[in-house]
Amino acid sequence: xxxxxxxAKTYDTHLESNVILPVVMADSDxxxxxxxxxxxxxxxxxxxxxxxxxxxxxxxxLLGNYEDARxxxxxxxxxxxxxxxxxxAGARFSTWLYRIVVNECKDARRHRARQPMVVAAVGxxxxxxxxxxxxxxxxxxxxxxxxxxxxxxELSHRLSEAIAELPMKQRTAFVLHHVHGLPLAEAAEVMGCxxxxxxxxxxxxxxxxxxxxxxxxxxxxx
Amino acid sequence: MDVAVWFRTWLHQHPLKDPAVDRAHYTAExxxxxxxxxxxxxxxSRPWLQIPRIVFASAAVAAGIAxxxxxxxxxxxxxxxxVVRDSHLLASLGEVDPELLAGDEISTLPQEAETIDTLQLAxxxxxxxxxxxxxxxxxxxxxxxxxxxxxxNDSHTPSDENWLNELEMLDEHEFSSSS
Numbered sequence: 001x002x003x004x005x006x007x008a009k010t011y012d013t014h015l016e017s018n019v020i021l022p023v024v025m026a027d028s029d030x031x032x033x034x035x036x037x038x039x040x041x042x043x044x045x046x047x048x049x050x051x052x053x054x055x056x057x058x059x060x061x062l063l064g065n066y067e068d069a070r071x072x073x074x075x076x077x078x079x080x081x082x083x084x085x086x087x088x089a090g091a092r093f094s095t096w097l098y099r100i101v102v103n104e105c106k107d108a109r110r111h112r113a114r115q116p117m118v119v120a121a122v123g124x125x126x127x128x129x130x131x132x133x134x135x136x137x138x139x140x141x142x143x144x145x146x147x148x149x150x151x152x153x154e155l156s157h158r159l160s161e162a163i164a165e166l167p168m169k170q171r172t173a174f175v176l177h178h179v180h181g182l183p184l185a186e187a188a189e190v191m192g193c194x195x196x197x198x199x200x201x202x203x204x205x206x207x208x209x210x211x212x213x214x215x216x217x218x219x220x221x222x
Numbered sequence: 223m224d225v226a227v228w229f230r231t232w233l234h235q236h237p238l239k240d241p242a243v244d245r246a247h248y249t250a251e252x253x254x255x256x257x258x259x260x261x262x263x264x265x266x267s268r269p270w271l272q273i274p275r276i277v278f279a280s281a282a283v284a285a286g287i288a289x290x291x292x293x294x295x296x297x298x299x300x301x302x303x304x305v306v307r308d309s310h311l312l313a314s315l316g317e318v319d320p321e322l323l324a325g326d327e328i329s330t331l332p333q334e335a336e337t338i339d340t341l342q343l344a345x346x347x348x349x350x351x352x353x354x355x356x357x358x359x360x361x362x363x364x365x366x367x368x369x370x371x372x373x374x375n376d377s378h379t380p381s382d383e384n385w386l387n388e389l390e391m392l393d394e395h396e397f398s399s400s401s
Contacts, residue, residue: 041257042253045249045252045253048249048253049249052245052249052252053241056241056248057241060238060239061238066241066242069241070243070248074248074251074252074255077256078252078255078256078259081256081259082259134239135238135239136233136236136237136238137236137237137238137239137240138236139236156236159232178229178230178233179233179238209225209229210225217225222225222228
């Protein structure tokens with residue numbers, strides 16, 4: 001039986017399924033937040049456990065490596081805890097957290113830019129991940145020829161690099177909308193701008209990616 | 223195929239890589255940091271933040287009006303103070319009767335000045351050109367023509383000639399007596 005307090009619909013990610021699924025969010029988030037605000041700090045672990053996949057994925061797609069993504073997402077959760085009193089009752093916690101994660105990623109990029117000795121490895125995966133160099137899972141088509149499979153991996157790698165080359169705003173808009181599946185309105189809310197601005201960023205990002213990936217896109221018949 | 227559609231399809235088929243983290247460990251790390259956060263606990267929810275934006279907008283407009291009115295009143299007060307200060311200065315120079323400055327000057331002077339301005343405006347006559355035209359019309363009505371006065375007049379009147387003759391005779395008399 002569903003709880004009566006079911007109200008808002010949001011997007012949640014599941015680490016196990018590796019797929020972004022829209023799920024119905026109960027008012028349990030608000031209950032948890034109220035409990036934390038009234039002094040039960042341990043209840044915050046529920047929110048961390050529920051949204052850590054979302055935060056990590058967003059940070060990874062914006063920063064391109066797991067180490068930075070892990071640091072930025074953890075910092076985002078701590079900052080969200082500090083600012084929990086400012087969370088609006090009617091808002092979605094996921095959207096609010098997305099916004100904090102995006103801000104943390106911006107700070108992380110600025111910090112990284114000030115450290116010229118640190119080479120920013122685009123798409124650098126976790127140490128135990130043998131298939132580094134791409135943000136995306138390589139899905140090999142068994143029916144495809146080895147050369148096509150190789151071209152597909154190369155495309156995955158090049159797309160990750162091309163996304164990393166985008167200016168931060170274009171990258172954020174593209175990633176939020178196309179990679180994380182946020183509607184334009186929610187992406188605009190996360191970025192703190194108008195829907196039209198998000199559309200413009202996505203359009204420019206798509207143009208840049210199209211130019212960069214022209215040989216691969218031609219192969220794909222685009 | 224549209225490139226945006228292609229991207230969407232490709233990204234749907236190739237999701238982001240899984241963050242290889244131990245969920246429990248990750249949560250524990252964050253909670254350790256959260257518990258170590260010093261300072262006040264998360265502030266209690268502030269109900270005033272939930273007031274609709276229209277209320278905030280109205281309050282902002284009201285505050286703007288109050289500031290504008292306050293500033294305007296302040297400028298009047300400054301003007302009145304300046305008038306009084308100048309008047310005292312003039313009084314010290316003997317230009318203004320000091321008795322005129324007695325009383326509640328700051329509150330009444332701006333109104334008085336405004337009244338005087340209004341009176342002066344009402345009493346201001348027509349321009350010189352108009353005045354001349356009206357005068358000529360009046361002279362026409364009484365059948366008199368204005369005397370033409372020329373700054374340069376070469377013809378001498380009889381009285382002028384007499385006076386010049388007297389002057390010449392006087393000069394000759396003085397010359398003869400001195401010699």
